[in-house]
Amino acid sequence: xxxxxxxxxxxxxxxxxxxxxxxxxxxxxxxxxxxxxxxxxxxxxxxxxxxxxxxxxxxxxxxxxxxxxxxxxxxxxxxxxxxxxxxxxxxxxxxxxxxxxxxxxxxxxxxxxxxxxxxxxxxxxxxxxxxxxxxxxxxxxxxxxxxxxxxxxxxxxxxxxxxxxxxxxxxxxxxxxxxxxxxxxxxxxxxxxxxxxxxxxxxxxxxxxxxxxxxxxxxxxxxxxxxxxxxxxxxxxxxxxxxxxxxxxxxxxxxxxxxxxxxxxxxxxxxxxxxxxxxxxxxxxxxxxxxxxxxxxxxxxxxxxxxxxxxxxxxxxxxxxxxxxxxxxxxxxxxxxxxxxxxxxxxxxxxxxxxxxxxxxx
Amino acid sequence: xxxxxxxxxxxxxxxxxxxxxxxxxxxxxxxxxxxxxxxxxxxxxxxxxxxxxxxxxxxxxxxxxxxxxxxxxxxxxxxxxxxxxxxxxxxxxxxxxxxxxxxxxxxxxxxxxxxxxxxxxxxxxxxxxxxxxxxxxxxxxxxxxxxxxxxxxxxxxxxxxxxxxxxxxxxxxxxxxxxxxxxxxxxxxxxxxxxxxxxxxxxxxxxxxxxxxxxxxxxxxxxxxxxxxxxxxxxxxxxxxxxxxxxxxxxxxxxxx
Numbered sequence: 001x002x003x004x005x006x007x008x009x010x011x012x013x014x015x016x017x018x019x020x021x022x023x024x025x026x027x028x029x030x031x032x033x034x035x036x037x038x039x040x041x042x043x044x045x046x047x048x049x050x051x052x053x054x055x056x057x058x059x060x061x062x063x064x065x066x067x068x069x070x071x072x073x074x075x076x077x078x079x080x081x082x083x084x085x086x087x088x089x090x091x092x093x094x095x096x097x098x099x100x101x102x103x104x105x106x107x108x109x110x111x112x113x114x115x116x117x118x119x120x121x122x123x124x125x126x127x128x129x130x131x132x133x134x135x136x137x138x139x140x141x142x143x144x145x146x147x148x149x150x151x152x153x154x155x156x157x158x159x160x161x162x163x164x165x166x167x168x169x170x171x172x173x174x175x176x177x178x179x180x181x182x183x184x185x186x187x188x189x190x191x192x193x194x195x196x197x198x199x200x201x202x203x204x205x206x207x208x209x210x211x212x213x214x215x216x217x218x219x220x221x222x223x224x225x226x227x228x229x230x231x232x233x234x235x236x237x238x239x240x241x242x243x244x245x246x247x248x249x250x251x252x253x254x255x256x257x258x259x260x261x262x263x264x265x266x267x268x269x270x271x272x273x274x275x276x277x278x279x280x281x282x283x284x285x286x287x288x289x290x291x292x293x294x295x296x297x298x299x300x301x302x303x304x305x306x307x308x309x310x311x312x313x314x315x316x317x318x319x320x321x322x323x324x325x326x327x328x329x330x331x332x333x334x335x336x337x338x339x340x341x342x343x344x345x346x347x348x349x350x351x352x353x354x355x356x357x358x359x360x361x362x
Numbered sequence: 363x364x365x366x367x368x369x370x371x372x373x374x375x376x377x378x379x380x381x382x383x384x385x386x387x388x389x390x391x392x393x394x395x396x397x398x399x400x401x402x403x404x405x406x407x408x409x410x411x412x413x414x415x416x417x418x419x420x421x422x423x424x425x426x427x428x429x430x431x432x433x434x435x436x437x438x439x440x441x442x443x444x445x446x447x448x449x450x451x452x453x454x455x456x457x458x459x460x461x462x463x464x465x466x467x468x469x470x471x472x473x474x475x476x477x478x479x480x481x482x483x484x485x486x487x488x489x490x491x492x493x494x495x496x497x498x499x500x501x502x503x504x505x506x507x508x509x510x511x512x513x514x515x516x517x518x519x520x521x522x523x524x525x526x527x528x529x530x531x532x533x534x535x536x537x538x539x540x541x542x543x544x545x546x547x548x549x550x551x552x553x554x555x556x557x558x559x560x561x562x563x564x565x566x567x568x569x570x571x572x573x574x575x576x577x578x579x580x581x582x583x584x585x586x587x588x589x590x591x592x593x594x595x596x597x598x599x600x601x602x603x604x605x606x607x608x609x610x611x612x613x614x615x616x617x618x619x
Contacts, residue, residue, distance in 0.1 A: 069457065218424075
């Protein structure tokens with residue numbers, strides 16, 4: 001029988017991590033995602049599955065603990081919110097360079113700086129476009145429900161290990177804090193050390209056993225020709241991910257004259273906007289990217305052939321809109337709307353923006 | 363004449379063998395300057411791991427600094443950390459593999475400047491790891507800049523008129539600080555510029571790894587070393603200078619355990 005619970009998004013992340021057979025969580029408290037580590041500490045997962053939970057002295061330490069354990073082939077994760085994610089960027093760049101699988105949850109709050117503890121989607125640039133140094137990409141999943149907060153843990157790990165790359169669940173303060181019904185996944189067993197060795201012993205530092213060559217996990221290559229070759233290898237991997245892992249969903253796009261593009265909680269708000277618009281006779285559809293990288297550019301480009309205008313809705317001053325414009329490539333008018341700095345737009349405000357910026361502005 | 367040249371087999375006769383390079387050091391050319399103490403510190407660390415039979419269960423962590431390429435020379439599983447973060451990596455490894463042996467090998471800039479927080483907190487949690495800390499009072503790899511451990515009045519490229527403690531702060535006695543933490547089992551300061559001291563340092567490293575195997579908490583071995591290039595001295599001069607100046611500020615011996 002399926003197990004259903006009413007949970008906060010942050011709690012769903014924590015419970016799903018235990019059930020996914022995660023080996024270790026390293027984190028540092030920050031609002032609005034502290035419930036992740038609080039739930040884990042209270043739940044004592046070492047008794048349930050043997051999972052390790054450790055409160056680190058900083059975000060820097062937490063992400064580097066993730067580095068160490070991930071380099072051993074273990075299933076490891078951390079979570080944070082925007083200012084903490086900024087601190088993790090160093091470690092994330094190193095992990096991308098060293099090709100280490102891990103999952104990082106970002107429950108975004110308003111910035112810049114200490115900003116606010118209220119919800120925001122202004123981390124798009126720093127998560128999707130890098131933020132750390134060097135040419136690299138992170139696999140980025142954007143949940144829009146508490147259910148997806150739970151479901152994306154296993155998906156993120158699956159993709160992270162498939163491609164040996166860090167994966168991020170880019171959430172926001174709305175989804176992290178709100179309570180919804182969640183169907184919990186069944187408990188998965190953690191892997192035994194022998195299984196880890198068998199699966200990842202070709203690269204992971206598990207101890208140089210049985211006369212195998214030593215494994216080295218590094219992002220350093222001082223010979224520029226070799227570093228260039230390593231970068232080519234990474235780019236080829238990113239191309240493969242782009243070819244295979246784009247995820248998105250559409251609502252009411254079949255007959256739409258206008259298109260909204262939104263992810264996460266903004267996508268939820270836009271679904272209500274569609275109802276309000278259609279009640280007024282305005283045919284609006286929604287494309288919700290589920291992966292923010294790789295990005296559903298082709299799907300947006302195709303829809304741009306059929307609609308009269310596109311409004312990108314995000315709780316930021318306009319970040320994802322750059323990717324939408326690149327995808328649209330000038331075919332139709334594409335504008336941005338969003339409250340930001342911790343404010344959440346209402347469905348009415350989105351409809352007003354659609355009418356003034358797109359419909360009235362043609 | 364060619365026929366008079368002895369072959370290695372003729373020179374090395376097992377019965378006369380008095381020294382053999384540990385198999386846990388690779389054949390790669392060391393990237394260290396001739397005269398530098400790193401080579402000796404590497405060798406005795408790896409000899410200890412071999413002697414304790416830990417080859418198949420040890421994971422080492424290289425820092426950023428002169429020993430950034432330690433993983434090229436140490437013939438075991440190794441990870442390369444970001445600058446200063448080695449104790450955090452070690453924590454991550456040891457927490458998921460409590461039965462494996464984990465050590466970091468770090469210089470003074472890595473451990474006592476940019477990585478101070480990671481070092482102190484790993485030691486304070488009593489992580490069951492071993493930290494080998496090479497203190498030569500200077501940033502060697504980047505070209506001889508001032509380190510947290512540079513002595514008062516000592517010249518470097520960023521203290522060209524000598525370290526002025528009023529504006530640049532005092533040399534950090536981080537080992538003394540670490541010895542105060544209840545999480546540490548063994549804290550010692552050693553050196554490798556004289557044969558007798560090398561033997562003592564090796565004994566200390568061995569004790570540090572043994573304590574880790576007994577789950578006693580963090581074991582910490584500082585090795586006061588030279589940097590003849592950074593100090594702008596010949597190797598012999600640098601060893602004499604170390605003996606005369608460094609050891610007054612950083613006295614050798616066990617601080618704890």
